[in-house]
Amino acid sequence: MQAAIAAGRGAADITLIAVSKVQPAERVAAILGQGQRVFGENRVQEAAGRWPAFQADHADIILHLIGPLQTNKARQAVGMFAAIHTLDRLRLAEVLARLAQERGTSPDLFVQVNTGAEPQKAGVLPDDTDALVAAARAMDLPVVGLMCIPPAEDDPAPHFAMLAAMAARNGLGGLSMGMSGDFETAIAHGATHVRVGSAIFGERVAP
Ligand SMILES: *Cc1c(COP(=O)(O)O)cnc(C)c1O
Helix, strand or coil: CHHHHHCCCCHHHCEEEEECCCCCHHHHHHHHHCCCCEEEECCHHHHHHHHHHHHHHCCCCEEEECCCCCHHHHHHHHHHCCEEEEECCHHHHHHHHHHHHHHCCCCEEEEEECCCCCCCCCCECHHHHHHHHHHHHHCCCCEEEEECCCCCCCCHHHHHHHHHHHHHHCCCCEEECCCCCCHHHHHHCCCCEEEECHHHHCCCCCC
């Protein structure tokens, strides 16, 4: 909220995704009790195990998938998540497009960009991003923005600036960037969705 004001942006322009992965149910219940309704999970299986019980009490919970999606989990994911932030390859786009046709609806999609070109990290490489966005759009998929996770050891600002420029040249309004350690910087660079875990819930306990 303060970061939005500092950046001269309205808090209503920024969706705070509370990243609840690995957090114990009591902590999730406490944050729900404070009125938070948008949550992020990075594993389909974990989300499927915990959220139906909460959703029975709160019909307005909105779930975002922020972790890698395997094609064999795609059907389960599209039934559960309002948005998927990790579209990063053509094959996954094809599977999601088939599911969208079958269901007549699709979660909002963010294309994940590996802005640091890190070999171990998911995401399409910057040079391949425009082509993947175009391909997904050609399949009538609702691509709403781009997402990135900057390399842990880098200054995140140039990565956020790169992602914002790539989104702008593709006519995409959504920017999913910023975590506990860098969400102020991300908001200053135009983030529309910040994914904040430990700053909301406290440190994650080892599973
Ligand atoms: C875990 C995770 C976050 C939240 O990380 P924090 O540093 O706890 O805020 C954000 N985005 C993704 C993709 C994550 O996996």
